[in-house]
Amino acid sequence: MSSFVLRYFPVHSRAETIKAIFSYAETDYKYETPEWPLQKSEQPAGKLPVLVETLPDSSEYVLSDSLAIESYLVDKFKLSVSGSPQIIARQQEIRYQIKDIFEACTLYRYATPEAKHMFLDYFLSSTKDIVAYHEKLLTENGSNGHYFGDSITYVDLAAFATYRAIELQLGDSTPQALELFSKKNAPLMNQVFETVAGQPTIASYLATFN
Numbered sequence: 001m002s003s004f005v006l007r008y009f010p011v012h013s014r015a016e017t018i019k020a021i022f023s024y025a026e027t028d029y030k031y032e033t034p035e036w037p038l039q040k041s042e043q044p045a046g047k048l049p050v051l052v053e054t055l056p057d058s059s060e061y062v063l064s065d066s067l068a069i070e071s072y073l074v075d076k077f078k079l080s081v082s083g084s085p086q087i088i089a090r091q092q093e094i095r096y097q098i099k100d101i102f103e104a105c106t107l108y109r110y111a112t113p114e115a116k117h118m119f120l121d122y123f124l125s126s127t128k129d130i131v132a133y134h135e136k137l138l139t140e141n142g143s144n145g146h147y148f149g150d151s152i153t154y155v156d157l158a159a160f161a162t163y164r165a166i167e168l169q170l171g172d173s174t175p176q177a178l179e180l181f182s183k184k185n186a187p188l189m190n191q192v193f194e195t196v197a198g199q200p201t202i203a204s205y206l207a208t209f210n
Helices: 016-024 066-076 086-108 116-140 154-170 175-181 187-197 200-209
Strands: 005-007 030-032 050-054 059-062
Touching: 005 016, 016 066, 016 154, 016 200, 050 066, 059 066, 066 086, 066 154, 066 187, 086 154, 116 175, 116 187, 154 175, 154 187, 154 200, 187 200
Parallel strands: 005 030
Antiparallel strands: 005 050, 050 059
């Protein structure tokens, strides 16, 4: 069997979905936090996260970029939706939009005081539109706590993990942002969050927030 190392900073950010995938797939991994910037040059493209897989023949496979790592693990653990090219593209659309929400949150969090209001407006407006669209997609899937079918797939995990990261990062500082994800405004997305959180195999991921 392969063994895995995930390198990232000691924060809840771009590696959350990767950690959730490992947890749901019941696959152990070692979490390393490289000394930064001292070890930056040792990482592919000088960026994190990085996945290091040691294969059964003792060779190593090193992969960078959060979405590339997710895609690799999703294929490896068979968590992708199956079906037509249109369904596969829909999965990617949803994942990219979840990423867009996270990126907008990051822009707001790290904006200068002068630009804070502008980036908050962008975060709120763009997220509101995406949430509304996802509520529509979830309705079309039967309002059953899943984006596709009736079982956990990649984007269920991504939506849940990204929301947990945003919730932790914003805390009580920006209630109008978290309100976008409330049961009132996003009831079907909340069903997804609750469905994922209720999976016994997601417990090790939830433990990283303690």
